[in-house]
Amino acid sequence: MARRIVRTLFQAGVASIICILFVWIVDSRWRVLPSALHRVMPAHHPGQVVIDITVKTCNSLNPISSCRLDTSIWHRVDKDLYLKKGWVSSAYLHVQRKKEEELVPGDKVIIDVSVGKLNPTMTDQGQDAERWEFRPGGIWLKRSSEPHASDKENAVTAVDILFGADAVDPRDGWSVIGTSLLLESSGEEQEPRLSVRRGRPATIPKPVPRINEHGKFKILQAADLHLSTGTGHCRDEQPAGYHEGKCEADPRTLEFMARLLDEEKPDLVILSGDQVNGESALDAQSAIFKYAGLLVERKIPYATIFGNHDDLYMPRWEQMAIIETLPYSLSESGPEEIEGVGNYVLEVLAHGSSKHSAVTLYLLDSHSYSPDERNFKGYDWLKKNQIDWFKKTANGLKKAHEGYSHIHMDLAFIHIPLPEYRDKELEKVGEWREGVTAPAFNSGFKDALVEEGVLMVSCGHDHANEYCSLSRNDAKQPALWMCYAGGAGFGGYGGYGGYHRRMRFFDIDVNEARITTYKRLEYGDLAKRVDEQTIVEGGRVQGPPPA
Structure with missing residues (x-):
């Protein structure tokens, strides 16, 4: 169990200092305490918008190959897109985010995401068609023309990875892109799919179980x-x-x-x-x-x-x-x-x-x-x-x-x-x-x-x-x-x-x-x-x- 927790921490990209202090955040029964856990899980901070998405692939046979981009710029979703079943390859989704108030000229906010072999301009004939940009894994991004165009209803505010042809996302404001990322994978369960959140999620209060009017x-x-x-x-x-x-x-x-x-x-x-x-x-x-x-x-x-x-x-x-x-x-x-x-x-x-x-x-x-x-x-x-x-x-x-x-x-x-x-x-x-x-x-x-x-x-x-x-x-x-x-x-x-x-x-x-x-x-x-x-x-x- 201890080895599994350590591996989880490293895979999540926790800074080395956290590993040094590991004994402080794990109790005597080798349970990761909640305060530590929330640092391990992907963070989707309120008030941020996504300005870029990419996939970084690495090769285990190449000692200088890395699946991590500059951590000061990119947030990595810590799920291997091959679910650790690739022969020599691993791949990770990276997301670049900014607070809306920190956007500057040149920051183009993502307002739509698609996955496929063909440029979505084939079906998108509107005036915004030319704004689709290609990324590895068959990802296509449409950006706003100006930073202030990131209206809160359409702007992509978070991205996650789910797996399988039957993947669903029950979280408020989230939706799964219908096509899996275009990677060389084997096995249906390894179909990685983007799940995208637009706008700000509504606050859904916890329901209160209650006896009905008939008792x-x-x-x-x-x-x-x-x-x-x-x-x-x-x-x-x-x-x-x-x-x-x-x-x-x-x-x-x-x-x-x-x-x-x-x-x-x-x-x-x-x-x-x-x-x-x-x-x-x-x-x-x-x-x-x-x-x-x-x-x-x-x-x-x-x-x-x-x-x-x-x-x-x-x-x-x-x-x-x-x-x-x-x-x-x-x-x-x-x-x-x-x-x-x-x-x-x-x-x-x-x-x-x-x-x-x-x-x-x-x-x-x-x-x-x-x-x-x-x-x-x-x-x-x-x-x-x-x-x-x-x-x-x-x-x-x-x-x-x-x-x-x-x-x-x-x-x-x-x-x-x-x-x-x-x-x-x-x-x-x-x-x-x-x-x-x-x-x-x-x-x-x-x-x-x-x-x-x-x-x-x-x-x-x-x-x-x-x-x-x-x-x-x-x-x-x-x-x-x-x-x-x-x-x-x-x-x-x-x-x-x-x-x-x-x-x-x-x-x-x-x-x-x-x-x-x-x-x-x-x-x-x-x-x-x-x-x-x-x-x-x-x-x-x-x-x-x-x-």
Whole structure:
């Protein structure tokens, strides 16, 4: 992990002094702290306009070849356009920017960008046609005739790089240029595309989750989307040969998700880990933007936690820093002193203008792989300081929740299942299809959930398991539902007897303090609610329906 962070810093062009002070900005768990992270990420400063764009290529066999231009003039977007898959070549996009008030005669502001083999004057026959200028990679730039012509609506104010034929940019004011840069690359996922921002982005306030006028609130849990850089490769397609045997993983996954968003109209989406498909997502930002694009387009709030496949190429802190800034995102990094990234609380407020919470959602980072393979093989576990934070937070909120006029309810979401999911003796609704890959070490989070009155915890991780199991207390009374969402993405495995991808919903009715859960399938009886059951009634955990 430490080597990966160092490499990230160097690739981002951080000055050597930052590397010397690296131990000051990385904590004892080798996490890049947010203050350091924002220096690593590309900066798009307000009040600036773009006056030039170019591509610089270098050759690893040539010791004097460099992929960096004068840093006092050019800002480099620190993504290798070959995604580090070029045999000997690397290439980087460079952007020249100035503050509008610092423009001088001769500074021509970019007002349009195109990519292609042909000069856009072939189709642009207006009086400005002659202003198109060529740059490496098939980039064509149109400049204003005078600096003062950089009106804020048309001026290009920022440029970024995304990858893949299906790249989208959900950020306000941004749009992806339709043609990939003209480079010698191999593989569809290596199609680098310019994303351009024009003008100043609008400030979109964070949405406030709230119970609707009917006393209802619906949550969609999307688990294990496994999105790639590019359209991705299908695994264990069901049914085999669907769409004439032409399965592109990400388009099919996103089409499934879009259908459920449109039909079910959830009030909130919980993305419970493995949104990014590990080794096939060389640019995690491009994968993140794909699911965010669906939600931003529909103005649906969403909250994210991470799984064990998300952060192979981009650290969690860096991903969360991107996700936090996206429209309609309620995601948070959480306290820096707590293990992991993405330990936070969401309050769903009561109807109307009430400031009282009706439902509290706890989201926690279940990490990735065991830090102690000798004694505990497999996967990591929730740490003591996370559990202490959860208990302290839950206790601190209890008094405030007492002011709510109805019964307040608490739910929790993680990625990796708890060890208690392995108990085959528990009553279940849904199918147990594969071995439960919970951590070997039990840190006691399930007991903490019961102690603090959480009614349900739901996870992902094991794609083909999609059951809810009931844990009872010492008095044999229902105490906690432990659910799986079921894997949703075609980039992740399926198998296990014809498993169809699915997503889980939670219908909350605060009038009755009732929670109903069900799943919807990607294929088959598309309108059917699978394994619909009431898990909470009157604010209490409800046992499963009679067999």
